[in-house]
Amino acid sequence: MAMTLSGGCVCGAIRYESSADPVMSVNCYCRDCQRATGSAMAPVILVPKSALRLLKGEPKYYTVKADSGNEVSRGFCTNCGSPMFSLLSGMPDVIAIKASSLDDPSVFKPTLNVFVASAPPWAPVSPDIPAFAKMPG
Ligand SMILES: [Zn+2]
Numbered sequence: 001m002a003m004t005l006s007g008g009c010v011c012g013a014i015r016y017e018s019s020a021d022p023v024m025s026v027n028c029y030c031r032d033c034q035r036a037t038g039s040a041m042a043p044v045i046l047v048p049k050s051a052l053r054l055l056k057g058e059p060k061y062y063t064v065k066a067d068s069g070n071e072v073s074r075g076f077c078t079n080c081g082s083p084m085f086s087l088l089s090g091m092p093d094v095i096a097i098k099a100s101s102l103d104d105p106s107v108f109k110p111t112l113n114v115f116v117a118s119a120p121p122w123a124p125v126s127p128d129i130p131a132f133a134k135m136p137g
């Protein structure tokens, strides 16, 4: 059965829903994710882009060129600033949902830590799942 996810931003201007099994669930410790989330890493669930439905509001996307040469567009609420989505030019069919924006963040089961080379010394990095200095593959 497909996994149903729902979530939104702090102020409630944006609400979304997704019904699909996650393509991948990762903790990303890259510097861009750190700056964009204000945290040591971004917990993200990748789902097929077609599975995501915006129920309310429209995120604004800010695009940066990643170290890999690919572009990453991060979607956030223009009213409250909450980060929620990432679009990856290297994976055009998926959208990454920030697990912290889910109504029930406990459904997030990360299977990989990526870009741990830039994890700050104070960041918890789970030893129970594989870690990659940058991106695997
Ligand atoms: Zn908001």
Ligand SMILES: [Zn+2]
Residues within 6 Å of the ligand: 028, 029, 030, 031, 032, 033, 034, 042, 115
């Ligand atoms: Zn990242």
